[in-house]
Amino acid sequence: MSFLAAVGRPLVAVARYAVGLAALLGCAIPATLRGLGRPAVRSVLFRQIFFTGVEAVPLAMLMALAAAMALSVLSSFLGGVSLAGDFLVVIAFREIGPIAAATIVVARSATAVAAELGGMRVLGEIDGLEGMGIDPLEYLVAPRMAGAAVALAALTVFVVAGTVAAASLLGAMLQGRSAAELLTSSLRSIGGVDLVSVVLKGAVPGGVVAAVACREGLSVGTATDVPRAVRRAAVRGLVGVMAWNLLVTGLLPRR
Amino acid sequence: MDPILEIHGWQLSADGGGSIDLRLFPGELLVLVGEGQGEGAALLRAAAGLCRPRRGTVRVLGQDPAALPRAAREALSARLGYLPRRGELLSNISLEANLLLPLAYHHRLGPAAAALAGQRTAARFGLPWPLPDALPAEVPLTLRRRVALARALVLEPELLLLDDFTDDLSRSDGGAMADAIRAYVVARRAAVLAASDDPTLADRLGARRQTLEA
Numbered sequence: 001m002s003f004l005a006a007v008g009r010p011l012v013a014v015a016r017y018a019v020g021l022a023a024l025l026g027c028a029i030p031a032t033l034r035g036l037g038r039p040a041v042r043s044v045l046f047r048q049i050f051f052t053g054v055e056a057v058p059l060a061m062l063m064a065l066a067a068a069m070a071l072s073v074l075s076s077f078l079g080g081v082s083l084a085g086d087f088l089v090v091i092a093f094r095e096i097g098p099i100a101a102a103t104i105v106v107a108r109s110a111t112a113v114a115a116e117l118g119g120m121r122v123l124g125e126i127d128g129l130e131g132m133g134i135d136p137l138e139y140l141v142a143p144r145m146a147g148a149a150v151a152l153a154a155l156t157v158f159v160v161a162g163t164v165a166a167a168s169l170l171g172a173m174l175q176g177r178s179a180a181e182l183l184t185s186s187l188r189s190i191g192g193v194d195l196v197s198v199v200l201k202g203a204v205p206g207g208v209v210a211a212v213a214c215r216e217g218l219s220v221g222t223a224t225d226v227p228r229a230v231r232r233a234a235v236r237g238l239v240g241v242m243a244w245n246l247l248v249t250g251l252l253p254r255r
Numbered sequence: 256m257d258p259i260l261e262i263h264g265w266q267l268s269a270d271g272g273g274s275i276d277l278r279l280f281p282g283e284l285l286v287l288v289g290e291g292q293g294e295g296a297a298l299l300r301a302a303a304g305l306c307r308p309r310r311g312t313v314r315v316l317g318q319d320p321a322a323l324p325r326a327a328r329e330a331l332s333a334r335l336g337y338l339p340r341r342g343e344l345l346s347n348i349s350l351e352a353n354l355l356l357p358l359a360y361h362h363r364l365g366p367a368a369a370a371l372a373g374q375r376t377a378a379r380f381g382l383p384w385p386l387p388d389a390l391p392a393e394v395p396l397t398l399r400r401r402v403a404l405a406r407a408l409v410l411e412p413e414l415l416l417l418d419d420f421t422d423d424l425s426r427s428d429g430g431a432m433a434d435a436i437r438a439y440v441v442a443r444r445a446a447v448l449a450a451s452d453d454p455t456l457a458d459r460l461g462a463r464r465q466t467l468e469a
Contacts, residue, residue: 039366040359043352116347124342131303131339131416132406133332134360135325 017236024141024211031135031142040134041143048147052109052206053154059108060155063100064162067092071163072170084175085185088167093194094252097160098201099245105152105206106237110213113144114233117217118226126218136218145210152206153199160198193252200248208244209237256280257317259414259446260302264311267294267467274311277465281413284440284447284462288454294467295450296340299416302448303337304328315414333361336407340418343403344391350398351386354406361410373409380405380435397428404432408439415439417449421456433459 035041071091075084117140120126126136164186172179213233220229260279267273279285287295300306301313304320313319320331344353351373358369377384382398382405391399400420407415415436421429437460440447449456457464 038360038363039369040356043359119346120342123346124339125345126342127300127305128337128339128342129345130305131300131332131335131337132357132360133329133335134356135329139360 021208021211021215024215025145025207027137028142028145028207028211031138032146035138035142038138041139044139045143045147048109048144049151051112052105052148053151056104056108056151056155057158059104060101060159061162063104064097064159065166067096067100067159067163068166068170071096071167072174075167075171076174084171084182085187085189088164088171088182088186089189089191089194092160092163092167093190094197094201094249095245097163098156098198098205099241100163101152101156101159101202102205102209102241102245103238104155105148106209106234106241109148109151110209110233110237111230113148113210113213114217114230115226117214118220118229121218121220122223122226141211141214141218144214145207148210149203149206152209153203156198156202197248197252200252201245205241205244208240212236212240258314259316260448261314262298262302262308262311265298265301265308265313266310273468275465275467279414279446279448281444281446282440284437284460285449286457286460286462286464287448287450287467288452288457288464289466289468296418299337299339299418299448299450302414303335303416304332329361333357333410334413336410336412336415338403338407338415338417338420340420340422344399344406346391349386349388349390350394350402351388353391354386354402354409357406357410376405376409380408381431396423397425400424400428401432401435404435411443413443413445415445415447417447417451419451419453420449421451421453429453429456430459437461 035045071088075087078084078087120140126140129136129139165183168183168186169179171177172182216229216233216236220226258278258280260277262275262277264274264276267275277285287298297306301308302315302320304315304323307321313321316331316334318327318331320328323331344350345356348356351370354376355369355373358364358372359366364372374384377386380401382401386402387394387398391402404420417436420432424432433456436447439445447460447462449460449462456462
């Protein structure tokens with residue numbers, strides 16, 4: 001195989017996948033708007049938000065605590081309170097918070113969605129739905145994407161806030177300072193770019209991660225394809241999250 | 256009187272062979288049997304708008320389901336009841352949610368109104384109400400199949416498409432379902448097209464029989 005083919009084929013495959021995903025996202029937006037008028041679709045949407053967001057809160061708290069521990073130890077090496085606050089905000093808002101929340105959603109929800117839809121495909125339930133005149137895009141895909149987007153945005157805010165609060169508390173214990181002083185310093189350090197970063201990194205990947213999971217789940221042919229679809233949903237979801245985070249970090253101005 | 260279902264020139268095998276024509280009018284029941292039983296299932300799928308015929312035409316209530324745009328096809332599907340052999344119920348929602356799904360989707364009924372309509376349908380088909388709070392996989396096949404039939408009829412369709420619905424059921428359970436279908440057809444003047452490898456089903460339904468031979 002020539003060098004060009006070796007490099008080109010995977011690139012073409014990635015580009016094709018991205019186009020397919022973009023088409024799915026493009027169709028899912030009007031389907032979401034149509035579906036909001038139907039109680040059956042709203043119920044799927046609310047279940048998805050509950051499963052992806054509310055039920056993930058204990059794990060999100062654990063992640064926030066783990067991140068806070070690491071950050072408080074690191075910030076203890078920094079001199080002034082102001083510098084420690086800046087450090088906490090930049091790391092929690094721009095990097096650790098969004099990535100931790102997205103990782104939770106990929107691990108818990110993207111895998112579950114891929115397995116669920118894959119199982120439905122294998123059992124012939126998708127055909128059964130279409131036979132009833134129920135659009136699988138509107139009933140299955142769109143509410144899962146919208147639900148995951150809303151839930152991930154909320155989880156990101158939760159993890160970021162939890163990380164900053166817990167890191168201030170732990171940092172105060174480690175450094176012998178007042179927790180209120182460290183927290184106030186962190187809050188004062190929050191800038192517009194930090195908020196934009198949370199919005200971009202929190203709101204966008206949820207829908208994309210769910211779209212990847214739906215696409216993988218619905219592409220299943222036989223029962224043995226289901227575990228593969230789950231693995232692809234997890235790996236491709238994580239790769240997508242990392243790529244998006246790198247892109248946003250690269251585009252946003254530094255302090 | 257216009258036919259509810261009209262099939263013309265349906266090719267029975269991919270490599271040529273015979274073809275069939277059929278027309279189904281209100282109040283008629285037809286069972287497709289014979290060695291081409293897989294073709295019967297394919298024919299039902301085409302009538303439900305899930306695939307296009309290899310050759311020939313399928314018209315349901317005067318329309319070609321596979322050629323309709325999304326909204327028109329959705330409206331046509333709400334006038335059909337389709338009971339597939341596999342995947343008759345969604346495995347991830349309860350029996351009750353399954354039964355109420357077409358009402359909540361097509362008629363946009365809220366939970367209370369849908370439950371009321373669902374209760375009426377359940378009573379009509381001898382189902383307990385409330386239905387057991389269980390997923391389809393957690394209840395016996397007979398109950399699952401009866402709920403699936405009730406769901407196919409919950410919107411009071413004009414055409415019922417049944418793919419081997421007595422498969423794996425005992426003779427008495429299959430007979431009870433056939434009785435319920437017959438009673439529905441009489442009450443609603445609906446038409447039924449069924450595919451089955453059970454040669455006695457047509458007699459139990461009081462239906463015409465058409466053999467599919469390639």
